[in-house]
Amino acid sequence: MKIVPRLSAAQPGWFAEADVVVIGSGIAGLTTAIRARNAGRRVILVTKDVVDAGSTRWAQGGIAAALDPSDSAEEHFDDTIAAGAGLCNEQAVRALVTEGPVAIHGLIGLGAQFDTTASGELALTREGGHHRDRIIHAGGDATGAEVSRALVAAVEKVRDVELIEHALALDLLLDATGAVQGITLHVMGEGRRDGVGAVLAPAVVIATGGIGQVFSQSTNPRVATGDGIALALRAGALIADSEFVQFHPTVLYTGPEAKGQQQLVSEAVRGEGARLVDASGNHFMEQVHPLADLAPRDVVAKAIMRRMRAERARHVWLDGRGIGDRWPSRFPTIFDALMAEGIDPRDAMIPVAPAQHFHSGGIHTDLDGRTSIEGLFACGEVACSGVHGANRLASNSLLEGLVFAERIGRVLGRTLPQRREPVSPNGTVGLLSETARSVIQSTMTEGAGVLRSGDSLSISTSVLESMTFTPATEQSAAAWETTNIHAAASAIAYGAAIRTETRGSHWREDFPNTDDANWRVRIAVRMNADGSLSHETIGVDA
Ligand code: SIN
Numbered sequence: 276m277k278i279v280p281r282l283s284a285a286q287p288g289w290f291a292e293a294d295v296v297v298i299g300s301g302i303a304g305l306t307t308a309i310r311a312r313n314a315g316r317r318v319i320l321v322t323k324d325v326v327d328a329g330s331t332r333w334a335q336g337g338i339a340a341a342l343d344p345s346d347s348a349e350e351h352f353d354d355t356i357a358a359g360a361g362l363c364n365e366q367a368v369r370a371l372v373t374e375g376p377v378a379i380h381g382l383i384g385l386g387a388q389f390d391t392t393a394s395g396e397l398a399l400t401r402e403g404g405h406h407r408d409r410i411i412h413a414g415g416d417a418t419g420a421e422v423s424r425a426l427v428a429a430v431e432k433v434r435d436v437e438l439i440e441h442a443l444a445l446d447l448l449l450d451a452t453g454a455v456q457g458i459t460l461h462v463m464g465e466g467r468r469d470g471v472g473a474v475l476a477p478a479v480v481i482a483t484g485g486i487g488q489v490f491s492q493s494t495n496p497r498v499a500t501g502d503g504i505a506l507a508l509r510a511g512a513l514i515a516d517s518e519f520v521q522f523h524p525t526v527l528y529t530g531p532e533a534k535g536q537q538q539l540v541s542e543a544v545r546g547e548g549a550r551l552v553d554a555s556g557n558h559f560m561e562q563v564h565p566l567a568d569l570a571p572r573d574v575v576a577k578a579i580m581r582r583m584r585a586e587r588a589r590h591v592w593l594d595g596r597g598i599g600d601r602w603p604s605r606f607p608t609i610f611d612a613l614m615a616e617g618i619d620p621r622d623a624m625i626p627v628a629p630a631q632h633f634h635s636g637g638i639h640t641d642l643d644g645r646t647s648i649e650g651l652f653a654c655g656e657v658a659c660s661g662v663h664g665a666n667r668l669a670s671n672s673l674l675e676g677l678v679f680a681e682r683i684g685r686v687l688g689r690t691l692p693q694r695r696e697p698v699s700p701n702g703t704v705g706l707l708s709e710t711a712r713s714v715i716q717s718t719m720t721e722g723a724g725v726l727r728s729g730d731s732l733s734i735s736t737s738v739l740e741s742m743t744f745t746p747a748t749e750q751s752a753a754a755w756e757t758t759n760i761h762a763a764a765s766a767i768a769y770g771a772a773i774r775t776e777t778r779g780s781h782w783r784e785d786f787p788n789t790d791d792a793n794w795r796v797r798i799a800v801r802m803n804a805d806g807s808l809s810h811e812t813i814g815v816d817a
Contacts, residue, residue, distance in 0.1 A: 276736060276769050277806040278762040279744045280702040281509060282445050282755055287459055289472035293319040293437070294691055296458055296476040298444045298503065301331035302419075303655025303676035304482035305426035309385070310684020311480075312433045316691070319474050320430070321442040321460055323483075323752075324498050327423045330484045330656065331673065333496060334419030335541040335608065336402050337389075337412035338677070339670035340375040343399055346407045348372040355671060358404045358571040359664020360779035361795055362516065364816050367662040370642055371671065371678050378677045379411065387425035389413045402542035402669035403524075404571035410670045416541050416606040422673060439468055443752055444502060447479060447510040447651065448697035454649035455479045455510070456697040461752070477694040478687055480652040481507060481638060482680070486520070486763045487536070488712070488756075490631040491720040494523055494539040500756040501763025503657035507638040508762055508808075513647045513799040515659040515813065516636030518770035521667055521780045522725045523632035524575040525551075527625065528590035529616065534716075537630050538612045540593060542669050545569055547605060549595035552624060553582040559591075573666040573780045576629040580725050583628065592624040629725050633672060635663040635780065636770070639799055639813075644683040650692035654679045661797070661815065665779020702804065705744030707761050709753040714738065715764050723768050728784040732772040739765050769808050770798045 293316075297308045300322035308320045322329070341351045351372040356363050383389070389411045390398040399408040413421035430436050441463040448457040457475040462468045483503030487495025508514055525545070527538040545551075545568045553559050563578045564570035570578075579591050595602070602610045602621050613620050638646050638653035640660050646653050655676035662675050715738075722735030742761060748754050776790035777783050796812040803809055 276740055276765045276808045278508065278765050278802060278808065279705040279758050280802065280804065280806040281700055281704045282758060283704040283706045283746045283748065283750055284445050284459060284461065285471045285750070287473040288470050289468055291319060291468070291472065291474045293317045293474060293476040295478045295480060295687055296321065296474045297480045297482060298458065299329060299482035299484060299655070300326045301329040301482060301484050301655055301676060302422055302426065302673050303680045304480070305430050306677055306680035307480050307482060307654060307683050308436050309430055309433050310681060311687045312436050314684060314688025316687055317435070319437045319439060319476070321439045321444060321474070323441065323443045323502070325440050326427050326438060328496065328498055330495050330499055331419045332423040333494065334673055335416040335539055336543045336670045337400070337410040337418045338379060338673045339405065339410050339668065340379050340674060341372065341409055342376055342379070342397055342411065343407065343409065346409050350407060351409060354405050355668045358666050358668035360666055360789070361791060362664035362779065362797065362815055364661025366816060367642055367660045371662050371675060374678045374681070375674050378681050381681065382422065382425065382677060385425055385429040387413065387422055390415065400543050401546040401569065403545065403569050403575060404668045410543065412543065414607065415604060416543065416608045419673070443755055444506055445471070445755060446700065447506055448473065448475070448700070449510060450695040451698050452695070454692060454695065455651040456695060461755070463752070475697065477650050477692040478652065479650060480654060480683060481657055482655045483657050485656045486634045487631055488760050489715065489719050489764045489767065490724065491534055491716040492526070492537050493631040494526055494537060496536055500760050502756070502759045503653065504637060504766060505759035505762035507646065507651070507653065508766060508802045510648055510651070511801060512651060513639040513801050514637065514766050515639035515797045515799045517766040517800055518774050518781045518798065519635040519665050519779055520631060520767060521572060521633040521635055522576045522629040524572060524579050524629050525593055525627040526630035527612070527616065528628040531589060540609055540625060540627055541606065544593065544595050544598070544606060544609065548597045549593050551579065552592040552594050554586045554588045554591070571666060572669060576725060577782060579629055590626040590628040593627045594624045595620045596622060633667055635665065635667045642682065643686045644679050652683050654683055665781060703806065704746050706748035706750065706754045707742055707744050707758045708748045709757050711742050712757045712760060715760055719764050719768070723771050726782055726784055727771055729772070732768055735768045736772060739768060765808060766800045769800055769810070773798055773810060
């Protein structure tokens with residue numbers, strides 16, 4: 276498979292300098308920016324829309340951490356490892372669960388307000404795969420919005436973090452040794468930073484979030500176009516576990532034509548007692564897993580797909596009628612969205628089906644967010660620290676963004692990579708026109724979605740390979756994003772074709788079993804100079 280080695284773009288017309296440039300303004304990017312600035316670094320934060328437009332704001336369920344005195348980091352570790360289906364990096368998980376509670380108190384210190392019980396303790400709920408109530412939440416089901424609000428306010432209070440909005444990062448700048456030295460970017464602005472420019476910095480932190488737009492339906496916002504993965508691939512970084520794409524089991528089903536961002540119905544709704552029901556009225560999860568409706572997410576998504584297939588149905592039902600009058604206060608966002616669709620969940624069941632939700636794979640990092648390129652860090656959903664393995668445990672994603680951002684902040688506070696002059700980038704340039712976007716989304720949804728096989732993946736791969744990139748395609752945000760979507764889709768399809776087994780969120784119909792003898796390894800994809808992809812396998816704990 277081949278991707279574009281470099282995006283077609285004008286020469287930079289403006290320049291800025293910093294110690295650290297952070298790309299992305301979700302929990303990971305904002306936390307890194309605050310911590311690096313507090314450590315005395317000059318920080319520029321770039322974000323492609325407005326500062327709170329990323330995935331963090333949409334997170335409903337919450338943040339998992341062993342905060343209850345009867346809970347322990349060890350139990351959170353066990354649940355995370357079980358969900359990850361043999362591919363978690365245990366050291367990364369250990370860091371996540373032990374540093375998580377402190378990081379959450381740091382977030383509260385920055386101003387985030389979480390829901391509390393009548394006695395003033397943090398209110399804890401449960402989601403799929405957890406054996407304990409350990410999910411904190413805010414505004415009932417508006418956790419991400421509160422985290423985003425608090426971090427945006429905190430970054431505004433930290434003097435001298437320069438924020439550049441409406442800025443799409445285009446490519447990384449490298450020096451003669453191959454180390455990163457900044458980025459090129461395009462800013463839609465009216466002022467001194469307008470059009471294509473460059474931010475020169477010896478440390479670049481990619482925190483751009485997910486890849487939702489690779490698929491036709493996703494819970495992710497429209498900005499989730501895989502930009503970080505594409506940038507890193509084009510610079511030669513390793514992308515690990517790309518095949519592990521998580522499909523959330525309970526996304527509101529509004530019809531076969533629905534496209535783009537879909538309404539999530541949080542797992543916390545099942546945590547409060549809602550149950551899945553098939554078209555014949557059976558509570559089918561009891562027969563599938565000891566945790567029934569609160570089984571790990573991949574188990575529930577697969578069980579739903581099986582029921583939908585067996586009954587030739589387009590969705591199953593979520594029965595949350597038992598939540599009754601608590602709906603509007605416990606889940607205000609979901610309640611309003613359902614009511615807007617004419618569904619009153621207090622007395623009607625909710626039609627739900629799986630849709631793309633989270634990318635467990637991403638830019639391969641060590642425990643401090645370092646990638647395979649010197650000076651380049653990655654954090655949050657775009658990164659693959661190994662913490663999620665083959666399937667992320669519910670509400671571990673905001674926690675990952677927080678804990679590993681704190682770690683990167685500490686590293687950057689201690690030492691900065693060496694600043695050298697970037698060399699002029701070379702290599703073929705090209706762009707895919709915007710019209711390719713829906714073709715990529717359809718072929719990925721059909722061939723590399725919840726159910727995959729060698730045949731379906733080879734169709735997706737041929738469609739992706741048949742796309743033509745030309746330097747002449749008009750340069751626009753839509754074309755740059757579409758070219759990034761293609762790069763992320765190619766890495767996902769490539770990894771999915773190689774992994775000839777079923778594990779976690781990767782479900783191969785032609786290889787229905789888990790094959791530990793051959794596949795208890797990570798597949799790491801990279802781009803070669805001509806744009807072709809190749810891979811190596813690396814140890815689970817590497
Ligand atoms: C949810 O609220 O169900 C999503 C939480 C998550 O993705 O961790």
